[in-house]
Amino acid sequence: MKVAVIGTGYVGLVTGVVLAQLGNDVICVDKDAEKVAKLRQGIPPIYEPGVEEMLKQGLKDGFLRISDSIAEATEASEVVFIAVGTPPSENGTPDLTAVRAVAHEIAKNISKYTVIVNKSTVPVGSGDMVEEIIRSHGVDDSLFNVVSNPEFLREGSAIQDTLHPDRIVIGSKKREAAVKLVELYATLQAPMIVTDLNSAELIKYGANSFLAMKISFINALSRVCELCGANVADVAAGIGSDSRVGNQFLNAGLGWGGSCFPKDVQGMVKVSEDLGYDFGLLREVIQINDDQTVHFLNRMEKRLGGFSGKRIALMGLAFKPNTDDIRDAKSLVMMDRILLDGGSVIAYDPIAEANVREIYPNIDFAESVYDLGAGADAIVLVTEWNEFRQLDLERLSQGMKQKLLFDGRRVYDRAKAERAGFEYFTVGSH
Numbered sequence: 001m002k003v004a005v006i007g008t009g010y011v012g013l014v015t016g017v018v019l020a021q022l023g024n025d026v027i028c029v030d031k032d033a034e035k036v037a038k039l040r041q042g043i044p045p046i047y048e049p050g051v052e053e054m055l056k057q058g059l060k061d062g063f064l065r066i067s068d069s070i071a072e073a074t075e076a077s078e079v080v081f082i083a084v085g086t087p088p089s090e091n092g093t094p095d096l097t098a099v100r101a102v103a104h105e106i107a108k109n110i111s112k113y114t115v116i117v118n119k120s121t122v123p124v125g126s127g128d129m130v131e132e133i134i135r136s137h138g139v140d141d142s143l144f145n146v147v148s149n150p151e152f153l154r155e156g157s158a159i160q161d162t163l164h165p166d167r168i169v170i171g172s173k174k175r176e177a178a179v180k181l182v183e184l185y186a187t188l189q190a191p192m193i194v195t196d197l198n199s200a201e202l203i204k205y206g207a208n209s210f211l212a213m214k215i216s217f218i219n220a221l222s223r224v225c226e227l228c229g230a231n232v233a234d235v236a237a238g239i240g241s242d243s244r245v246g247n248q249f250l251n252a253g254l255g256w257g258g259s260c261f262p263k264d265v266q267g268m269v270k271v272s273e274d275l276g277y278d279f280g281l282l283r284e285v286i287q288i289n290d291d292q293t294v295h296f297l298n299r300m301e302k303r304l305g306g307f308s309g310k311r312i313a314l315m316g317l318a319f320k321p322n323t324d325d326i327r328d329a330k331s332l333v334m335m336d337r338i339l340l341d342g343g344s345v346i347a348y349d350p351i352a353e354a355n356v357r358e359i360y361p362n363i364d365f366a367e368s369v370y371d372l373g374a375g376a377d378a379i380v381l382v383t384e385w386n387e388f389r390q391l392d393l394e395r396l397s398q399g400m401k402q403k404l405l406f407d408g409r410r411v412y413d414r415a416k417a418e419r420a421g422f423e424y425f426t427v428g429s430h
């Protein structure tokens with residue numbers, strides 16, 4: 001099938017390279033000339049396992065082309081994906097400026113029947129908005145249909161998630177348009193949910209809000225565990241083994257961050273409010289998440305007798321492992337507080353360091369994880385990269401002023417940490 005993907009961020013680029021690998025003729029479009037030049041050389045603008053190889057393969061095999069022209073891509077394609085960014089605006093709703101601009105550009109270049117697919121995360125009613133924009137250019141209804149096809153990929157496992165999705169959601173007012181997408185995805189052999197536009201848009205918000213709620217729930221339980229001496233990992237295992245609950249997304253920690261959960265939960269609250277419903281449950285989910293990091297920082301502060309004059313070593317800066325993304329990362333909340341209270345920070349992250357360096361010129365970076373300890377008053381595990389799991393804890397503690405280990409992701413075994421000479425603190429157990 002001839003496909004265009006507008007926007008080469010996480011969602012757009014991964015969708016583009018996967019569809020090319022499945023044998024479709026794909027044009028990926030971006031307005032950023034530098035990105036386009038790099039992509040043409042096979043260099044992706046994001047760090048994501050597998051993307052670079054697939055990009056290079058697609059370009060080499062000729063199934064993938066990179067362009068800066070929406071006009072060229074629309075003319076050449078039967079299906080046009082809109083996969084541009086929808087960052088949160090001041091009031092919590094996603095900013096749809098880029099989606100609107102792309103819709104106008106597509107509309108100007110439709111000359112034959114085209115299915116326009118919205119893959120960006122957008123509030124309910126956005127499909128109708130795109131439809132109106134296309135119509136406003138005088139394009140006849142018989143020449144296009146709008147489909148909502150939300151994306152559920154996770155950063156760090158984006159290719160696998162796209163190739164083996166739990167489900168594919170297709171929302172449209174017209175059967176003909178939905179069928180086109182069913183055909184496009186048929187080779188993936190995944191369950192498909194074909195529904196109307198609004199339901200598809202709500203599934204995306206609903207799914208991410210539910211997952212964030214699950215994490216906030218276990219984090220709230222971790223607070224109770226700390227108070228009564230229970231162990232949240234065992235409590236989570238006990239609750240999660242009920243198949244109605246499921247054991248995924250029950251890892252207590254510093255809370256959720258990233259490019260999706262914060263934006264989508266906030267977006268769900270706002271969308272509901274606009275429709276006349278106060279989704280108080282989700283406001284609490286956000287509050288619990290914010291409190292979780294602050295509470296951990298308070299525990300650190302209490303043990304250290306304040307951050308002033310203390311040197312704190314952070315292990316991991318990315319919002320989660322296997323990504324260089326630091327959007328809404330808990331490391332940022334930690335650094336802000338420690339620096340504000342007069343402490344200093346040294347950090348190590350295998351991939352995300354460069355992104356933090358840009359915005360925090362006043363912190364130090366260690367060459368390797370074992371260089372973090374020298375002169376530090378505490379080490380904090382912020383992001384549970386695999387390479388941190390099997391560390392020689394005794395070596396890690398070398399040169400520390402105080403051997404304090406704050407494990408924000410429940411990775412280490414307390415007895416082992418104590419044998420290595422650490423005083424050990426973690427989430428959800430005393």
Ligand code: UDX
Nearest residue numbers: 151152153154155249250251255256257258260319320
């Ligand atoms: C999420 C959704 O999982 C994905 O379906 C959607 O398309 C985009 O948003 P992503 O943001 O890439 O994906 O990361 P995810 O793996 O879901 O983790 C989100 C956050 O939750 C991270 O900060 C992670 O550290 C945290 N988390 C996750 C926990 O604290 N505990 C858990 O048990 C799981």
